[in-house]
Amino acid sequence: MLTLIDYANENVCGHPGLIHGGMTTVIAHSSMSLVAAINAPGKSIPIFTANFQLEYLEPVLTDSFVVMDAWITAVEGRKSYIASYLADATTGKVLVKAKSLFVSAA
Known part of the structure; x- marks a missing residue:
């Protein structure tokens, strides 16, 4: 499992006061791919993203x-299934959920 704490500032706004969805995608994908790479079967790198899904619950x-918490939900051969959520650090409210499938190239 990986836990990442980030500060969301006005430099990554889509609309005033709201973080652009692309930035939340970058945070989610980066943390999830790190979990997949560190835990790849046989430590095989490179890995690639085969599927990536986000569900925006709140801005x-x-x-x-x-x-951002990211963890492995299953490993099947070269495939690693990763899940994550992005939550407000103050309230604990989940803002974004994500899941992805990463595959080891070797």
Whole structure:
């Protein structure tokens, strides 16, 4: 499992006061791919993303701290299934859920 804490500032806004969805995608994908790479079967790198899904539950507000947790849900041969969520660090409210399938190239 990986836990990441990030500060969301106004430099990554889509609309005033709201973090652009692309930035939350970058945070989610980066943390999930790191979990997949570190735990790849046989430590095989490179890995690639075969599937990536996000579910936006609430907007991510600027000037807030967020927590991203990512973990492995299953490993099948070269495939690693990863899940994650992005939550408001103050309230604990889940803002974004994500899941992905990563595959080891070797």
